[in-house]
Amino acid sequence: MLKEELESTALLARLYIDEKEKEKYLADINKMFDYIEVLQEPKVGDLKPTTHVTNLRNVWRSDVVKCCPKELVNKILDGVPQREGSFYKIKKVIDAQ
């Protein structure tokens, strides 16, 4: 990984990394690339990938709207960094593009 790739990955991850720490990240992550190489060794062509060890199945429930108790809504909103009434307050989304 080169510095440009680290920066584009950080951008994708929406993660600010300090200029001074970039070299350290590069050194550590480049070491981790060995893991990717090791995993190319075994012949696994026909094997199905394992995403989960359970046999995930659909869990059905009635299509009924359940109101969230006002008390819980308030509790959740109490933890919001910035709120306005019962809304999360954020910066303009359109500016992000």
Add this chain to the structure above:
Amino acid sequence: MDEILTIRVQDLRAKMANGEVKSVDVVKSCFEKIKKVDGKIRAFLKLNEERAVIEAQKADEKIKSGSEISILEGVPIAIKDNIMIDGDSMTSASKYLKNYISPYDATVIEKLKKAGAIFIGRTNMDEFAMGGSTETSAYQKTANPWDIEKIPGGSSGGSAASVSAAMSPWALGSDTGGSVRQPAGFCGIVGYKPSYGLISRYGVCALASSFDQIGVFARYVKDAALLTSIIAGKDYRDPVCEPLEFIDYTENIDTETLKNLKLGIPKQLLDYKIDDVVTKYFKDAVNKLEHSGANIVEIDIPAYKYVPALYKVIMCAEVSANIATFDGIRYGYRSPNGKNLNDEYAKSRGESLGYEVKKRILFGTYVLGAKNYHRCYHQAQKVRTLLINQTNDAYKKCDFIFTPATLQMPVKFGESLPEECDIFLTAANLSGLPGITVPCAFADGMPLGVHFMGDRFSDKKLFQVAEAFEKISNFDRKKTPF
């Protein structure tokens, strides 16, 4: 003080039920011990002394009144700081969640409350459970109670240290790649991780979703089985939780004789550098098991050599997806320095997350990237299947896989352990299998343990085997470091 906190919880309950011991005394003993030793160990991030004592008084009144009491009425427990308790803080040892208050109970907490348990405090951990030493906590480093210059292991190092030093009779942790069983081994207590899907993870801060499970710490195998009986079982709020009805894991726990039990030792164990004392006491444990009638068989799982790589690639990928939740919008830290929305996301995360977390997010984002996905993540998932297939084949030759808990003894702060140290523990997470660490000996004052890994949903039998081993191990369970 230690006497009451080092006996079996089952015996403690009996003493409380017949009035010999009061819940208040037990809870106060915990806090006295914490005050005495936790300045050195730093296992707890937060204590709930006032509330715990009030709850203990209520429990005592209830017991005295003769009304029906719950199974854990008035019994104290320590909880890892990544499990939600309604109205209580939960930091996951991260600055991102410094001021976070949980708005609801995790399912396991709901069950423990119903059972009458009392929460004494929140235990330290690696930040978002990312680490194996509890050193990545944004708040403090927890020491190994048996040698305070050494690590307790991790990520659930605070929970392990709290039980080991008899500050709590037992504790909850979480285990993604050995995070309960490795610190249990380093601290000389029992650490159990269930089959994937046995215990609901609703209300637990996620690390790597396809590996994460809640696990338990106890001084005795029977206590670990009791705690598991209370917190396990179906929960529609965790989509991977198996729809299992109540199982009493303590039932018939004494019935295993070890006679003709087939224990598989992976031949790959010889491929690694193992501390001499670990080899010595592992051989000793094998001799004791053979002497009791168990048959030791050699098994071959060549894919063990991929375990560290598999774990790193898949775990980091899942971390990068899970930690995306922490964006500074709905809860947690929001940077005041963001110029626009994207900048605010990036800085909220950048300013509040530690180095290890950020490194894993970056590597995980890379392996999931459109042009890398196939070669990295998809390939890892195929190798994961290879490991699972080979492990399934091994179980045709044996009932349980038996290894040392860790291949090395704990190191001093700042030193690192070789990555293969706990590969036999991590293998259980990769395959969704249950595993339990049981202490077996002391070497120069430091405890060490062995690990039994069972086939999927063999948890009940696993407890029976662990219990049988505990009996023949001659390990002094009541010994405490202080």
